[in-house]
Amino acid sequence: MTRCQVPAALIHQIEQELDKEEDEIMIFLCRDLAPDLATADLRELLAALNDREKLSPLGLSELLYRVKRFDLLRRILKTEKATVEANLARCPRLVPDYRVLMVEINENLEKEEVGSLLFLLRDYAPRMKMAKDKSFLGLVIDLEKLNLVAPNQLDLIEDCFRNIHRMDLIKKIQKYKQEALMSSVHSQPVYVNALQASLPNLSLIDPPYNSGEKTRNRQSLIQGEPVHLSIQESGPMSHKVFDDQYRMQSQPLGICLIIDCIGNDSDMLEETFRDLGYDVHCYRYLNMHTMNQTLQEIARLQKHRNCDSFICILVSRGSPQSVFCTDQTSSGFPLERIKKYFTADSCPELLGKPKLFFIQSYIVPESEQECTSLLEVDGNDEKIISNAKIPWKVTIPQVADIFWSQCKVDVSTLERSPSSPSYYLRCLAELLRNPHKRKLSILDIHTELNREVYEWNKTIDPSQQYSLLLQHTLRKKLFLSPT
Incomplete structure (x- = not known):
């Protein structure tokens, strides 16, 4: 001893x-x-x-x-x-x-x-x-x-x-x-998922993409159903944890909500995410009231229960913390509120599932913003106030399974080229359409996106440069393709 x-x-x-x-x-x-x-x-x-x-x-x-x-x-x-x-x-x-x-x-x-x-x-x-x-x-x-x-x-x-x-x-x-x-x-001691702890002899090596039986077995484990293992699947535990990737097998993979209040990007985005296997809901030129109603309706859809993920893409003028949609005089619709509609407390059907947000914000200078009204949002009698002086951190998602990518560029970019798509969203669509890039995790894809956008910034006037921010609370690797 x-x-x-x-x-x-x-x-x-x-x-x-x-x-x-x-x-x-x-x-x-x-x-x-x-x-x-x-x-x-x-x-x-x-x-x-x-x-x-x-x-x-x-x-x-x-x-x-x-x-x-x-x-x-x-x-x-x-x-x-x-x-x-x-x-x-x-x-x-x-x-x-x-x-x-x-x-x-x-x-x-x-x-x-x-x-x-x-x-x-x-x-x-x-x-x-x-x-x-x-x-x-x-x-x-x-x-x-x-x-x-x-x-x-x-x-x-x-x-x-x-x-x-x-x-x-x-x-x-x-x-x-x-x-x-x-x-x-x-x-602290390492936390071990209780399912992993209860199956000490299960080999946890991820199955190849063409192995349908092993994939079904892994999903059955997550859902608590009995699993029949072949001799080859049993043995000593692998160092690779079986649930290190989000499940992406549903058909469709999820709902993709596109709200394009500028009108230059929706066709390209709709085609891209439909090809990826998403049920795309596309809306153009919404005011804030209509957008609020749309967000509520999409969040309440029972279809989320049978899907493995959710995507929201928003293109609008605004401040760093809010969007103006097509409204001319307003305090803005808080970005934080948009995210909260789809967190687990508001949309339990998305509990434990990845929720991705891609925001293209055309920033209106404070001197040109007319904050003469407040937006009152239904639910909990809560007045949501967005103000350009609020610190940037208020839009950072704090709950699990959120991927939040926001690109800011001065609104003068639109004035110079009114019909030009967002370079940020164009690069994102190209990466997702590329069969080789699409096999990368979403974090790796976003790294490529950063590289391309900042290379672009080197070629243009500083006032027209894009600024990217990524915040995420993903707990696993995420691939926007069936796994």
Whole structure:
């Protein structure tokens, strides 16, 4: 036994003292430490961690602290609660903050509230087993297997808590998110998707594009359906995680919404995205009121449920934070609002699916903007105010699975060449029509797009140059072709 291990007798003594609920909590806390033992009992799990030198006396004291067995800390490990807290403040922790958060939430939920959560989640996870005696932690594990919940993907749980009026738990999640942004990702143990943890012997090598059976098997796993593996598909785990790419197999791949308030780009864009396999909805010359109605109608379409992605392309005059559409006198329609129509809380059918936005903004100088009215948007009685003095960061998407590409150019570009298409959108269409470039991930395609646009900038007057900004919260690789 090495110095960092603990005696087997100590593990046995502690395991005998814990009740069934405490066992469940401790196993949940350790899921990421031994993903191949996701179905093991507590004694087997602790013994395996000990053999792998992952369970030190300090780690064992942390686990007892997390299940609030302070009596065992004192009686068996000969330490005190305050000592453990001091160690947690200065030493690397055994358990990720995400799992600690879930355990804290579990402690604060009544049985009836867990039942309400199970009911609310029927719309999101219809295949999930809805056992009446399921605990909140068991519910979290099921959602992890469906890739609906992860350390950086808690919006669904937040929405459920909002429905049962547990704002105190929402505040806990928001505090965790803020602290996660401030801390280094390397300070926490690696998170392992619960589905991966439950299938330790499954080979996770991505199938070739012409292997329909393997592709169907992989999708069945995501949907929680049984999978029949051939001998060739079983074996030791690959280093490549099976869900490192977004699924792009639906027909159509998704809805592509094009709103062209200038009129120079819609034909080219419509042809490009229809050829890619999208159901294209194209609108020209909308005012802000009509655009708002259109966005709401598209966001409410049930067709999103059967599609794997969504694309929105918007071409308009505006400010860096808003679009004016065809209106002449207005404060503008906030870009942030456009994005929010399609996030998971507003459009649950797109939960976990990539949502791409390509915005061509022809920037009107502040001196020429006439901000004499405010745009009031339906829903939540919320007045959305866009102002050119608001910092740029307000348009940065903060939720998962968003790809936000915005190109700005001075509106004088239109005055010089009223019928010329956007060079940014023209390059994007050419890249997506190129059979070789189309095989690249969307991030690689955008890198090529950056290169071409900035090469173009070298040849023109500085006042006519394009400025690109990319912000994204994609969690996987995205290819705009069937995978």
